[in-house]
Amino acid sequence: MILACPHCHGLNRVPNERLADKPVCGRCKSTLFAGAPLELTEANFDAHALKSELPLVVDFWASWCGPCQSFAPVFAAAAAEFEPQFRFGKLDTEAQRALAARFAIRSIPTVMIIQGGKVIAQQAGALPKQAFAQWLKQFA
Template identity: 55%
Template sequence: MDSPKLHLACPHCGATNRLPAARIDDAPVCGRCSQPLLAGQPLELGDADFDAVVQASAQPLLVDFWAPWCGPCNAMAPAFKQAAKALQGQVLLVKVNSDDNPQLSARFGIRSIPTLVRIEQGRETARQSGALPAQAIVALATR
């Protein structure tokens, strides 16, 4: 059976790339410009592709449940990106829009946003609600 396909926008040229979820840990590069697709950027996932990435990745994941209307979520976004750069190759940072992905939000019991959930080998290993600075995000991700 084929691995579900992720659609990743290249942070360098904007091209959309289809990537089998099973290759998420393979340092994928853009088909157009050959630059790294993840390049220390958070990966946006949702109800349709979240489980495939969790199952395929050997790296721990740190998931940011957020919403576009949330002030603290927007205030934390630059720190989350900064942490993604610092943790590149060690922890995969993921953003899940809780408004657009109600099944994931319900499954993880998200009651407030932003909420960060650390997942390792398919199991939740840590959780923190509220906006955090980059160094606290890194500390949570590397517990």
């Protein structure tokens, strides 16, 4: 499986059976799974959404959004629980307007699962922890 490093965004080849063995990046030597969402920007988005083979769960959010703020701990907990099945990333729609427009984000929070550059699932609105975990398990 090809994985983008959450630190340097370099691409790494890791056998599927070794994903749970705490693999490290061949370039920067950092762990490939931090158990926390990474910040997605124009600079690193394509490495994780297009080039990496691991499904990317994206939380489209904004700092002024109350439901986004209440969903943030749920999303962070899911990252700790579901990595390495998924990569988790947060995209600030105010700071990354072009990316938000690229995915036609109309309401926030919106969560998408992207694999191979294609959206395979989308959920608008904040979910409680159990409901979010159940939604993710459909695509694991």
